[in-house]
Amino acid sequence: MSKRDYYEVLEVGRGAAEGELKSAYKRLAVRYHPDKNPGNAEAEEKFKEVAEAYAVLSNAEQRARYDRFGHAGVSSGAGAGFGGGAQGFGNIEDIFDLFGIGDMFGGRASGGGRRTAAQRGSDLRYDLEITLEEAAGGMTAQLRIPRLEGCDDCKGTGAKPGTQAENCTTCGGQGQVRYQQGFFSVGRACAACRGTGRVIKSPCDGCRGAGRVEREKQIEVKIPAGVETGSRLRIAGEGEGGALGGPAGDLYVVIHVKAHDLFERQGSNLYAAVPVTFAQAALGAEISVPTLAEAQPLKIPAGTQTGTVFRVKGRGMPILGGRGHGDLFVSVSLRTPKTLTREQRRLLEELSKIEDHDLEDKGLMDKVRDIFG
Numbered sequence: 255m256s257k258r259d260y261y262e263v264l265e266v267g268r269g270a271a272e273g274e275l276k277s278a279y280k281r282l283a284v285r286y287h288p289d290k291n292p293g294n295a296e297a298e299e300k301f302k303e304v305a306e307a308y309a310v311l312s313n314a315e316q317r318a319r320y321d322r323f324g325h326a327g328v329s330s331g332a333g334a335g336f337g338g339g340a341q342g343f344g345n346i347e348d349i350f351d352l353f354g355i356g357d358m359f360g361g362r363a364s365g366g367g368r369r370t371a372a373q374r375g376s377d378l379r380y381d382l383e384i385t386l387e388e389a390a391g392g393m394t395a396q397l398r399i400p401r402l403e404g405c406d407d408c409k410g411t412g413a414k415p416g417t418q419a420e421n422c423t424t425c426g427g428q429g430q431v432r433y434q435q436g437f438f439s440v441g442r443a444c445a446a447c448r449g450t451g452r453v454i455k456s457p458c459d460g461c462r463g464a465g466r467v468e469r470e471k472q473i474e475v476k477i478p479a480g481v482e483t484g485s486r487l488r489i490a491g492e493g494e495g496g497a498l499g500g501p502a503g504d505l506y507v508v509i510h511v512k513a514h515d516l517f518e519r520q521g522s523n524l525y526a527a528v529p530v531t532f533a534q535a536a537l538g539a540e541i542s543v544p545t546l547a548e549a550q551p552l553k554i555p556a557g558t559q560t561g562t563v564f565r566v567k568g569r570g571m572p573i574l575g576g577r578g579h580g581d582l583f584v585s586v587s588l589r590t591p592k593t594l595t596r597e598q599r600r601l602l603e604e605l606s607k608i609e610d611h612d613l614e615d616k617g618l619m620d621k622v623r624d625i626f627g
């Protein structure tokens with residue numbers, strides 16, 4: 255199933271300003287809200303699509319990535335395999351962070367006071383820290399996620415098995431009570447049923463009437479090669495369970511890539527500094543440069559200046575979505591020895607004598623040109 259363009263989903267142009275996005279989102283979210291379309295699976299899909307499009311386009315960084323890379327730039331595609339493997343993964347430090355992305359999406363009654371029964375569960379956010387190597391190779395992460403799930407005992411209704419929620423007598427099942435204030439009649443969510451219009455006389459023992467229970471679930475998530483800090487993977491349906499039989503929210507895994515000892519990363523390119531000796535730089539040499547896999551030989555020409563940058567093609571990070579690799583840029587820097595053997599000292603002193611003669615023959619400006627030329 256191919257994903258629709260986010261701008262198309264929100265029915266706006268590619269240059270749409272923030273305010274325009276927001277009002278488009280509001281308009282569409284209200285149109286497709288589950289409360290307004292009970293039991294309509296198509297509307298629910300549209301609602302999710304709109305929410306996802308807005309989540310990406312309303313974030314400047316995500317939007318820029320989406321503009322450049324399309325869907326591949328902002329998500330692994332829905333449903334990045336999840337199953338129930340059980341092996342532990344060592345070097346992932348993960349910080350779980352219950353975060354209200356969901357406030358933006360679901361759960362809210364769309365005006366009108368009366369909340370119909372089913373409510374979509376909140377989306378969850380999980381911050382996952384990985385190494386640069388893991389980002390380069392892709393990986394499977396085991397996440398442990400405490401979340402609310404629909405109660406099995408009562409199938410999410412909150413009522414003791416065999417019983418049912420009944421219409422609230424305080425509001426007559428309307429979820430709203432009206433009272434007179436001056437000339438106006440004002441509606442307010444019914445306190446007795448918390449606006450649902452239904453009350454549970456005998457609550458379910460498993461969930462104490464909430465319809466949902468907190469449970470820790472282990473989820474296996476495939477992290478695609480090439481992700482970077484800020485990459486967000488959506489795992490559809492793995493957020494919190496919906497209330498009273500509503501659909502589950504989604505899980506968003508937000509990637510944080512740890513700093514690396516050797517490499518700096520910019521997009522799909524890597525940068526590294528490699529020390530060379532004066533003799534190697536002056537005479538030319540084949541040096542060994544680190545890559546994310548094994549070290550690789552690199553020829554530097556005679557007369558290489560410190561700070562010269564060499565490009566090693568295709569040895570950068572993989573590009574998200576499997577379209578090749580970036581490059582590795584190696585900056586060589588001249589390393590001055592801190593200690594010398596007697597032989598080295600003798601040779602350098604000899605060299606120094608010749609160098610001095612060489613430079614004394616020239617004027618000061620020539621020397622400066624020599625250095626910066």
Ligand SMILES: [Zn+2]
Nearest residue numbers: 405408458461
């Ligand atoms: Zn229950």
Ligand SMILES: [Zn+2]
Nearest residue numbers: 422425444447
């Ligand atoms: Zn009521």
